[in-house]
Amino acid sequence: DAGVTQSPTHLIKTRGQHVTLRCSPISGHKSVSWYQQVLGQGPQFIFQYYEKEERGRGNFPDRFSARQFPNYSSELNVNALLLGDSALYLCASGTGVYEQYFGPGTRLTVT
Amino acid sequence: QKEVEQDPGPLSVPEGAIVSLNCTYSNSAFQYFMWYRQYSRKGPELLMYTYSSGNKEDGRFTAQVDKSSKYISLFIRDSQPSDSATYLCASNSGGYQKVTFGTGTKLQVIP
Numbered sequence: 001d002a003g004v005t006q007s008p009t010h011l012i013k014t015r016g017q018h019v020t021l022r023c024s025p026i027s028g029h030k031s032v033s034w035y036q037q038v039l040g041q042g043p044q045f046i047f048q049y050y051e052k053e054e055r056g057r058g059n060f061p062d063r064f065s066a067r068q069f070p071n072y073s074s075e076l077n078v079n080a081l082l083l084g085d086s087a088l089y090l091c092a093s094g095t096g097v098y099e100q101y102f103g104p105g106t107r108l109t110v111t
Numbered sequence: 112q113k114e115v116e117q118d119p120g121p122l123s124v125p126e127g128a129i130v131s132l133n134c135t136y137s138n139s140a141f142q143y144f145m146w147y148r149q150y151s152r153k154g155p156e157l158l159m160y161t162y163s164s165g166n167k168e169d170g171r172f173t174a175q176v177d178k179s180s181k182y183i184s185l186f187i188r189d190s191q192p193s194d195s196a197t198y199l200c201a202s203n204s205g206g207y208q209k210v211t212f213g214t215g216t217k218l219q220v221i222p
Contacts, residue, residue, distance in 0.1 A: 004154075033210070040119070042199050042212030043155065056209050090154050100210070102147075102154035 002026070004093050004103035012109045013081050021076045021106045025093030031055075032074040033100060034066055035090040043090055049074060078108075086110045114138045117200055117213030126222050130187040134200035134213050137181065141202040141211075144176045146185045149197045149215065158185070158198075190220045 005024045013019050025032050031050045035043035048056035049068035063079045072093075078085055086109050092100035117134045124130055132146075143162055147155035161167045164178040175184040183200050197215040 035212075040214070042115075042117075042201075042214050045209035045211070048209070058209050092154075099157065099160060101157060104154045 004091055004101055006089075006091050006103040006106050008106060009104070010107045010109075012111060014111055015081055015083060017081050018077065018079050019081060019108060021078075021089050021091075021108070023074045023076070023091030023093075023103060025072050025074070025091075026101055029093035029095060029101075030072055031094050031100075032068055032072065033092045033094075034074070034076045035092065035102075036060075036085075037088040037090055037105070039087075046076070081110045083110050112137055113213075114141075114211045115200060115202055115213040118216055119214050121217040121219055123219045123221060124190055126190060126192060126220055128190050128220075130185075130190050130194070130218060130220075132185040132187075132198050132200075132216050132218070134183040135181055136183065136202050136211075138202070138204070138211070139181075140204040142205045143203050144174070144183050145201040145210070146172075146174055147199040147201060147212075148194075149199060151196075155199055192220045192222050195219045 007022045033048040034046040037043045045058035047066040052068045066076045068074045088105040090105045092102045094100040115136045145160040146158045149155040159174045164176050167174045171188045173186040197217045199215045201210050201212045203210045
C-alpha cells in the first residue's frame with residue numbers, strides 16, 4: 001500500500017514568489033495535515049483538513065492557505081515568499097489526529 | 112515557554128544499551144502523546160502513541176506518560192545502530208486540535 005506522497009521533492013523560489021505544494025494521502029485516509037519543519041526544530045502545525053473542511057490552523061500568517069479536494073488530496077499555497085519560509089514542508093494523513101503518517105516532505109528554498 | 116520541551120542532544124550510546132528519551136510539557140489539556148522517529152532528510156515515522164497516563168510497550172520500545180509531573184518518556188531496549196535517528200515527542204488535546212512537537216533528540220547508537 002502506497003504511503004503519503006508529496007510533490008515536488010525540492011523547490012527553489014525567489015522572495016516574493018508564490019508556491020504550491022501537493023500531497024496525496026494514504027488510501028482511505030480523510031484527514032490531511034500540513035507542517036513546517038525548520039532545520040534543527042520539530043514540525044510546526046500549519047493546517048488540518050478533514051472531509052474537505054479546515055479543522056485546525058496554526059500560528060501562520062494569511063500568506064499560507066490550503067485546501068483539500070474531493071479525492072482527499074491537498075494543496076498548500078504560500079504567497080509572497082520570505083527567506084524565512086525556507087523549510088521542509090510535511091504532509092501527514094490519518095484516520096484521526098494523533099495517528100498521523102507523514103510523507104517525505106517538500107524541501108523549499110527561498111533565495 | 113514552549114508547550115513541549117525536549118533536550119536536543121545529541122545522545123550517543125553503545126549498541127545494546129537501554130536508551131531513555133524524555134520530554135516535558137506545560138499544557139494541562141494535552142491528552143494524547145506520540146513518539147516519532149525521523150531519519151535524516153525523511154519525514155517523521157510514528158512509533159507509538161498513548162492516551163493519558165500509563166505505559167505502552169511495542170517490541171523494544173516502551174512509552175511512559177506521567178500526567179501528574181507532565182513528563183513523557185520513551186525507552187529503547189537493546190539499542191541498535193539502525194535506531195540512530197532524531198526522536199520527536201508530540202502531544203495534543205484530542206479532537207482536531209493541533210499536534211505540538213518537541214524539537215527532537217538526536218540519538219546515535221555506536222556499534
